[in-house]
Amino acid sequence: MKNKTHPTKQNGNQPRMIAVSSGKGGVGKSTVSANIAVAMARSGVRVGLVDADIYGPSIPGMLGLDTNTPPQMNDENKVIPSEAFGVKIISMAMLTADDQPSILRGPMVAKYLRMFVAQVEWGELDILLLDLPPGTGDIQLTLAQAFPILGAVIVSTPQDVSLKIARRGLRMMEQVNVPIAGVIENMSGFTCPSCGEVSHIFHQGGGEEIAADIKVPFLGKIPLDPAIVDSGDNGSPLVVTNPDSPAAQTFYSIAKELAGPNLAQNGVVLPFNWAIETGLGKPAPVTASGGIHNQPCSLDFDSAGLHIGWADGESAVLPARDLRLACVCAACRDEVTGARLLDYESVPLSIAPVRIWSIGNYALGIAFSDGHNSGIFTFEALRQMQGANIEDV
Numbered sequence: 001m002k003n004k005t006h007p008t009k010q011n012g013n014q015p016r017m018i019a020v021s022s023g024k025g026g027v028g029k030s031t032v033s034a035n036i037a038v039a040m041a042r043s044g045v046r047v048g049l050v051d052a053d054i055y056g057p058s059i060p061g062m063l064g065l066d067t068n069t070p071p072q073m074n075d076e077n078k079v080i081p082s083e084a085f086g087v088k089i090i091s092m093a094m095l096t097a098d099d100q101p102s103i104l105r106g107p108m109v110a111k112y113l114r115m116f117v118a119q120v121e122w123g124e125l126d127i128l129l130l131d132l133p134p135g136t137g138d139i140q141l142t143l144a145q146a147f148p149i150l151g152a153v154i155v156s157t158p159q160d161v162s163l164k165i166a167r168r169g170l171r172m173m174e175q176v177n178v179p180i181a182g183v184i185e186n187m188s189g190f191t192c193p194s195c196g197e198v199s200h201i202f203h204q205g206g207g208e209e210i211a212a213d214i215k216v217p218f219l220g221k222i223p224l225d226p227a228i229v230d231s232g233d234n235g236s237p238l239v240v241t242n243p244d245s246p247a248a249q250t251f252y253s254i255a256k257e258l259a260g261p262n263l264a265q266n267g268v269v270l271p272f273n274w275a276i277e278t279g280l281g282k283p284a285p286v287t288a289s290g291g292i293h294n295q296p297c298s299l300d301f302d303s304a305g306l307h308i309g310w311a312d313g314e315s316a317v318l319p320a321r322d323l324r325l326a327c328v329c330a331a332c333r334d335e336v337t338g339a340r341l342l343d344y345e346s347v348p349l350s351i352a353p354v355r356i357w358s359i360g361n362y363a364l365g366i367a368f369s370d371g372h373n374s375g376i377f378t379f380e381a382l383r384q385m386q387g388a389n390i391e392d393v
């Protein structure tokens, strides 16, 4: 057993959510997720793993889970996750027979993914890892928007084509304000099965280049190792079967890095649901750390408006009525032309927010005293409101 790692949690109940993603399939994302999760568990971290690869769930096979018995439900109708090597796991493979491809339409996928995070009896967790499906499409966006993901790890192989796709993934995560926790280069060099020496048969260093290019940490290089295939096929991860191999050692060091304090919360703890009048659910302020630009570190409301302190030290006061007029929901703006539908004169001068809540990692929802509550105010848009002249009546 390795030394205990005590990760910084977001708060008492919310585990730190870390997504593992890749621009394309087959780069070893699930292998990386499974090994990192088990390495974390073996280091004393309470870890859950969501196999969000709805169409090709492979985590149960890699961790030797029985998928023939459907999972149990608890009294609150929550799914009890399976457990292997100290990791709590939920996967689509547990809900469908192994030989049935999951033919699900978009909205159903979103429903399952929400259930995997919110309707599972996770108990107390420090970290919840999400093994995302490959690509940069709807499922990835759904997850990134629905949950306060603290950081995303990008897995890539050293080949250029994979790196180009990985860059696309990085941009997608940036759009929804999910910081990149780092890049992992997998299948980097070959580990000789007899002497253990690593030789580089393909181009190497691409993961490091991309990490340097976008100024995020490079988390490590995992060599091609035939033992990884065998351990995956046998349902026992490399970090357990060959813990001293170079690949397993890299998994342990990445697990330590991700569970450590470097990936600390940059802004206020998410999610929150703040009732303005009573102050219940108001997020506690945190010190601006110079972290992500568009992340609120403090929120307050008084007669001057909504006060936002940003992670880079900037701050703004946004008057309540300006916020209401800036709403761009389908009822307030024409979705095609962008033309204003809201009659500004109908908005009273005394309007105020009654409730403010977080949406994913990238926006606020605001319910106003006129009953309007369908607007999504992205951090980006709130940031731009600062200093902008809102057209008024």
Ligand SMILES: Nc1ncnc2c1ncn2[C@@H]1O[C@H](COP(=O)(O)OP(=O)(O)OP(=O)(O)O)[C@@H](O)[C@H]1O
Residues within 6 Å of the ligand: 022, 024, 025, 026, 027, 028, 029, 030, 031, 032, 053, 056, 058, 133, 134, 186, 187, 188, 222, 223, 224, 225, 226, 228, 229, 230, 232, 247
């Ligand atoms: N470093 C490695 N050395 C040798 N084999 C590896 C390595 N990483 C992954 N593999 C093997 O590559 C195959 C694909 O890995 P994996 O299923 O983890 O990829 P993936 O990116 O999750 O794929 P998908 O996106 O299709 O789910 C598996 O057989 C796995 O054992």
